[in-house]
Amino acid sequence: MEECLFCRIARGEVPASVVYENDEIVAFDDISPQAPVHTLVIPRGHYDNLSDGVPSEVFSAVFSAVPEVARVKGVEDGGYRVIVNNGPDANQTVTHLHVHIMGGAAMSHGMVQMERS
Ligand code: AMP
Numbered sequence: 017m018e019e020c021l022f023c024r025i026a027r028g029e030v031p032a033s034v035v036y037e038n039d040e041i042v043a044f045d046d047i048s049p050q051a052p053v054h055t056l057v058i059p060r061g062h063y064d065n066l067s068d069g070v071p072s073e074v075f076s077a078v079f080s081a082v083p084e085v086a087r088v089k090g091v092e093d094g095g096y097r098v099i100v101n102n103g104p105d106a107n108q109t110v111t112h113l114h115v116h117i118m119g120g121a122a123m124s125h126g127m128v129q130m131e132r133s
Pocket residue numbers: 021032044045046047048049100101107108109110111
């Protein structure tokens with residue numbers, strides 16, 4: 017059994033505000049939202065990140081859920097940003113592959129702020 021936080025959320029062992037789920041993925045609101053809508057999509061299976069040999073069908077399940085989640089969250093028409101923080105330099109803090117869906121307000125064009133060059 018994987019003990020990582022998002023595995024535990026996927027198994028229903030840790031409470032989360034689940035907004036959409038199916039056999040392959042779970043989507044839940046971020047506990048510390050950085051936009052009016054900030055929802056995460058995770059595969060039920062554990063993969064550390066994009067570099068962890070993720071099968072194409074898992075990518076397919078995760079990314080095909082994104083517009084569904086956007087619809088549920090009411091940002092489909094207004095638009096939204098999709099972010100994957102992958103590894104240390106990107107500040108990935110939870111080592112279970114996840115996609116951030118952020119929207120609900122207009123964003124600036126530049127999306128990356130560097131801590132250092
Ligand atoms: P990242 O920095 O890309 O690894 O993003 C991890 C995200 O998970 C952060 O935005 C956190 O706020 C979020 N997070 C951490 N713990 C929880 C939790 N228990 N429920 C929902 N979101 C969480």
